[in-house]
Amino acid sequence: MELFSQKVKPSDLEKGDHVYTWRKNIYSHHGIYIGEGKIIHFVNPRNDGILRFSASSGISSSGTYCPTSNCGLEKVAGSGVRMSCIDCFIKKGKLYRFKYEASPQFLIAKLRGGTCTTARSDPPEEVIHRATYLHENGYPKYDLMSNNCEDFALYCKTGLWSNDIGYQGRSSQANMVHPTKKEDRIENHIQRFATAIPRACSKRENKDLGIREDVVKVPVDELSSFLLALKLT
Ligand SMILES: [Zn+2]
Numbered sequence: 001m002e003l004f005s006q007k008v009k010p011s012d013l014e015k016g017d018h019v020y021t022w023r024k025n026i027y028s029h030h031g032i033y034i035g036e037g038k039i040i041h042f043v044n045p046r047n048d049g050i051l052r053f054s055a056s057s058g059i060s061s062s063g064t065y066c067p068t069s070n071c072g073l074e075k076v077a078g079s080g081v082r083m084s085c086i087d088c089f090i091k092k093g094k095l096y097r098f099k100y101e102a103s104p105q106f107l108i109a110k111l112r113g114g115t116c117t118t119a120r121s122d123p124p125e126e127v128i129h130r131a132t133y134l135h136e137n138g139y140p141k142y143d144l145m146s147n148n149c150e151d152f153a154l155y156c157k158t159g160l161w162s163n164d165i166g167y168q169g170r171s172s173q174a175n176m177v178h179p180t181k182k183e184d185r186i187e188n189h190i191q192r193f194a195t196a197i198p199r200a201c202s203k204r205e206n207k208d209l210g211i212r213e214d215v216v217k218v219p220v221d222e223l224s225s226f227l228l229a230l231k232l233t
Helices: 086-090 104-109 124-137 149-158 186-195 197-206 220-229
Strands: 018-023 027-035 038-042 081-085 160-162 215-217
Touching: 018 086, 018 149, 027 086, 027 124, 027 149, 038 086, 038 124, 038 149, 081 086, 081 124, 124 149, 124 220, 149 160
Parallel strands: none
Antiparallel strands: 018 027, 027 038, 038 081, 160 215
């Protein structure tokens, strides 16, 4: 049924697609397909859990042989922005295409966050430019609630960033949960993603990137100075 089918075969991907895969069936991991079997994605550099490619053994952390040269490459060490092959990105999971310009009805019908937005995507060349620029130049620090892998992909697709310093997170997964104390363990957050679904649907709709009024278009080469002006770096 089209309404719920966002699954996509690697051969059907188009450059600039925002893709995601489910991890442990609890949360989704996101990235931007840039063509030639490569995905640029953002992970927590301290706890990425995605892959550790060993050039000497050719073994990725998923335990599979990866024949792709430089898979998992981080051009800015410690930035968390990596370029990986599709297999290492999905880690034996399935691949899905994030939906843009979703109707409000579609948004509500999707029980889980992290799958769609009413916002409009920019043309693929702009999307790829942002993703590759951030891969080559770095990206703001990872934060599960306010700057995660979905935030990265949403920014690459739309160029939108919040100018509200108290409300930075744009990802629909994070917006499904209530703000929590910084010191809460990541596991607690993840558990809440799974349990907060029913009460959070209307909350998520209100916070959707395409509906929010606190987001502005920020050119990728001005992102650092924009965040500096907001005193967020
Ligand atoms: Zn790989």
